[in-house]
Amino acid sequence: MNSKILTLSCLVLLITACGQKDRAYYEANLDDAREKAQECNKEMVAALKAEDQSKLQKISDDSECKFAAEVHAIQERKIADIKREIERKKRKEEHENQIKEMAAQLEKQKKEREAEQARRQKEEAERKRAFEAEYQRSVNSLTAMKFSDFSKQMKDCGYKRSSAQCKAVHEIKDSKRKAEIVNLIKLYPEDKLKDFKSTKCKGLDINREYCSLATKAIRKQDRDKVEFYVSxxxxxxxxxxxxxxxxxxxxxxxxxxxxxxxxxxxxxxxxxxxxxxxxxxxxxxxxxxx
Incomplete structure (x- = not known):
């Protein structure tokens, strides 16, 4: 009786040892685990199609199929986890690269805008310097010009101020007119000024500029003489x-x-x-x- 119990115990231990060996084997031989799992899966599919319950039960009870399937499933999960991690890192790297590229592009655009702005500012400064120099030359030239010639410049410019010449014309026209009024009083004293006005304010050849100046000159001459008499x-x-x-x-x-x-x-x-x-x-x- 005791020898039968001993024999049975040894058999259980042997089966257990074989199961542990099968798991360890498949864990050490992953390709075999995959092939065995696929083989068992095919057999189970065939048994299901054939509705062979005994075959299904046999496969279900097959420890090698069980161990191979478990090891293969664990390996598949590990591979999937590794792939997901690789994909995550890849997406992260791509995202970081996109951010870097975007930052680099923005920095490039910023530098280009700054360079363009600096170029425009330089051009504007140069344009202003050139305009101011031309304006000053025009002021000097127009100041020395006879009023008869200056009045032609006023007529040519009209209301325009865009050119340095026309800006200068508008800037000094009041002082030129005042100076010409004084000059007319000197050139045409007393009644001669009235006669001069008649030549500029009548007929088809009316000179509106000189007609206006002569009228103002007469008023000034009269006003100055009245002040002289009062004093x-x-x-x-x-x-x-x-x-x-x-x-x-x-x-x-x-x-x-x-x-x-x-x-x-x-x-x-x-x-x-x-x-x-x-x-x-x-x-x-x-x-x-x-």
Whole structure:
């Protein structure tokens, strides 16, 4: 009896040892595990198709099939995990490379924009320097130019200021006009200025610029003379009394003989001294100034 028990125990140990060996074998021989697992799988598929229950049971109970399938499944999971890790690292690397490429592209674009901006700023600075130099030359040239020639430049420029020449024209035109008004008063004193205005303000050949300047020159000349009379009463008295005599002559002139007296009263002297007389509260030439 004891020898039978011993024999049975040894048999169990042998089977267990063989199972452990089969697992260890397949773990050491992965290709064999794959082939055995595939072989067992094919047999199971065939048994299922044939509806062979005994065959299915036999395969299910086959320890080699079990160990091969388990080892192969574990290996497949490891391979899948490794592939996933490789793919993850690949995607991560690609993402990092994309970020680097994008950053490099942005940096390149930034440098290109900065370079373009610097180029434009340099060109703009050079353009401004050239424009300013041309503008200053134009100012000097136009300042020295006769007003008759300057007025032609004004006409050519119109309202334009884009060129250095036209900008200079608009910048100095007021000072040129003021200077020309003073010049006209010197060239055409007193009644000659009125005659000059007549030549510029009448007819088809009207010169609007000089017509305007002559009108302003007459006003300035009259205003300056009035101020002179206000500050110099003796001169005012002398010129006023001369015009008073003309007025008396007009009142005594016979019919048809008044024109010389009327014309005399319309001269620069009598016209301006009459305006100055108002500053002294004198309103006509009826009485002399004592």
């Amino acid at each position: 110099n009463k003796d001169s005012f008295k002398k010129d006023f009394n001369e015009c008073h005599k003309v007025y008396i002559g007009l009142t005594k002139a016979k019919y048809g003989q008044e024109k010389p007296f009327r014309d005399r009263l319309q001269t620069f002297q009598c016209r301006v001294v009459r305006d100055a007389a108002m500053k002294y509260n004198i309103w006509n030439f009826k009485k002399p100034v004592a």
